[in-house]
Amino acid sequence: MNQDELKKEIYSKKIRNLYIFNSDDYFLKRTYIERLSKSIGLSVQKYAYMSFKEFSQELNRLCCLDLFSEKTIKHIRLNFEFDQLIDIKNSENIIILDPIRCSDKLKSDLIVNFRRLKPQEIKAYLKSKLKHIDSNLIDKISDSPFYSNATALYLLVERLSLSGNYNEIEFLEKELSNFEAVDAIISNNFELFSAFLDKYNDYPLVLVSTLSTIFFNAFLELYNVTDLSKTYYKRIVSALGKKRLESLISILYDLDKLYKSTNMVNLLPLKLKIFYWMVQN
Missing domain, CATH: 3.40.50.300 (P-loop containing nucleotide triphosphate hydrolases)
Structure with missing residues (x-):
């Protein structure tokens, strides 16, 4: 089904x-x-x-x-x-x-x-949640394979709602090519990662699920079994390597279980786990 x-x-x-x-x-x-x-x-x-x-x-x-x-x-x-x-x-x-x-x-x-979202479904969701969003921005988001994941789309909408600047195309382009949390992790920049978390402490499960999806898709890219945003995922693989990527996925997998089983609303476990991962690697 x-x-x-x-x-x-x-x-x-x-x-x-x-x-x-x-x-x-x-x-x-x-x-x-x-x-x-x-x-x-x-x-x-x-x-x-x-x-x-x-x-x-x-x-x-x-x-x-x-x-x-x-x-x-x-x-x-x-x-x-x-x-x-x-x-x-x-x-x-x-x-x-x-x-x-x-x-x-x-x-x-x-x-x-569950399949990934279709472009028309993404457009309908954006229009229902962001009343004054520009049609060009809607097209740009709906054409992105990354936002065909509903969790990633939800997180984006929450960010745009909070920032109030969702008519700026540059904001989306930065989101697609330079996802802040991912960049902070692969560059071992804990200060930047902490600053990112401080903005999204109300959505821990969504954030952990999104990060899990991103890095797992990058792992699949090692075996050439995914065709989603290949350049983006290859950059992650190149930066981390197989061993570090596997250890990071294991951490995110455990955190995903923790947040989903406890309904915890606190990003401290994620912050600590990523900190120790950065230090050890």
């Missing part, structure tokens, strides 16, 4: 008991959970598990209604690779499994594979 098919099910209110989200795009997944909640009028409860064993032990409880409670949507973050299907046909709640990733060997129409 893709997100367009999921959207049809949500709008028609033909909701299944189980969905398995397969994507690293945090904001896009959150958007569809909110749409589902609004469509059927159910609240969302969040859970997180570190292993399949821990999750499986709680599965029956998650599927059953709590005493004196109503049916809910259970958004379950699985901080591990999901590699085996489960049977919850009789669940009284709606279960949304949100693993770090789904194993390629899993085949099921319950798995929702």
